[in-house]
Amino acid sequence: MVTNDTNGTSNGAPAGPPMSACARLRLMLAQPDHIVTAVGVYDGISARLALNEGFKCLYMTGAGTAASVLGMPDLGITNMTDMATNAGMIAGLDPTVPVIADADTGFGESLAVSRTVRAYMSAGVAAMHLEDQPLNKRCGHLGSKELVEEDVYFRRLRAASETRNALRAQTGQDIIIIARTDSLQKLGYKAAVDRLRKAQAAGAEVAFLEGIVSKEQLESVCRDLKDTGMPVLLNMVSGGVTPEVSVDEAKALGFRIIIFPSAVLSVVMEAAQAQLRHLKETGLQKIPDSRKHQGPKALFLAMGMDERVAFDRKVGGQSYTEGI
Structure with a gap:
């Protein structure tokens, strides 16, 4: 009996090209009664830890990127290069795990949006969301958000879709375009849902x-x-304006x-602030009992040290012949 594996190949048949992260995400979304759970990550450490815990999808948070890469609030300060570079680093840690990435407003008008889509696709991002705020946007869970007109918003989405379609035809690369609207706060529920409905046509x-x-x-x-047949995404921000629900409740x-x-x-x-206060006040680090006998090696192991050492040995490297 011939069966298919997760890459779409058949036992006993020549292996085809591996399934892309975007194809994996599309497969997840095609499964009835399934919800994709994507944990927010913002740097190499958070992404590695999420992968180590077995999460099958990651979300690159724009607020986390602004904070970790620039030390800035989520007020539209990051640019396309900041975001695409961070998304690419995260996606590259395990290309089999889809990354959904914040793309803010697309960082400009149609040509800029097209450039953003190309950068995200080249980075291996599986899905990206574009919003209807102006370029000086802010976190979606802050107040007094401004909006662009519908024609501006839909032009962004059309630019993203056209660029994706062209690259898919040329290279086989793919990305899922997610329409995010921040219009609920200003225009109300009915108008916001109507924007999303129209976004599908774009x-x-x-x-x-x-x-x-x-x-x-x-x-x-x-x-x-x-x-509409469109899957709907829920943003569950810690301490945000949305009532908290579990994964099962959302499903x-x-x-x-x-x-x-x-x-x-x-x-x-929270943990870092507590540690820094303790160090400032006492001159000592506050080390939990569970960590007292773990040094830097524990961090390096979590970051994939064994795999890196194994690779070096496989290609004939001598640096780690006596261990590490």
Whole structure:
């Protein structure tokens, strides 16, 4: 009996090209009654730890990128190079694990959006979301957000879709275009859902209503967009404006993707601040009992040291013949 493996090859048959991260994400989204859970990562450490825990999809948070790469708030300060470079580093750690990445506004008008899509596709990103804020955008869970007109927003999405389609035809590369709208706060629920519905005609494949503020909206959005066939993404920000629900609850409501942008960043920030205060006040590091006998090697092992050493030995390297 011939069976297929996860790369789409058949036992006993020549192996075909490996499945891309985008193809894997499309396969996940094609599974009925399945929700894609993407944990938020923002640097090499957070991405490695998420991979070590077996997460099958990662989310590159724009707020986390602004904070970790620039030391800045999420106020539209990052540029395309900052974001695409960080996304590419994360996607490259394990190319079999899809990365969904924040792409803000696309960083300009149509030509800039096209350049952004090309950069994200070259970086190996599986999906990217574009929003309808102006270039001086802000985190979706802050107040007083501004919007661009619908024609500007849909032009961004068309530019992204056209660029993706052209590259897919030329190179076989692919990326999923996610339409994010921040219009709920200013225009209300009905108008925001209508924007997402229209975004599909502009080339969007996934709908993302940002800043949901009530259980009623959580319960309604998937139902109200069901006829479009678009999967709906839920953004579960720690301490944000959206009521907290679990993965299973989100799945039951009909969401097909749930992202946790600040799951790692929020606890890292809290732990780091506590450590720094303790060191400043006492002159000593505060080391938990579970860590007292672990030195730098524990970090390096978590970052994939064994695999790197094995590779060096495989190609004849002599640096680690006596261990490490």
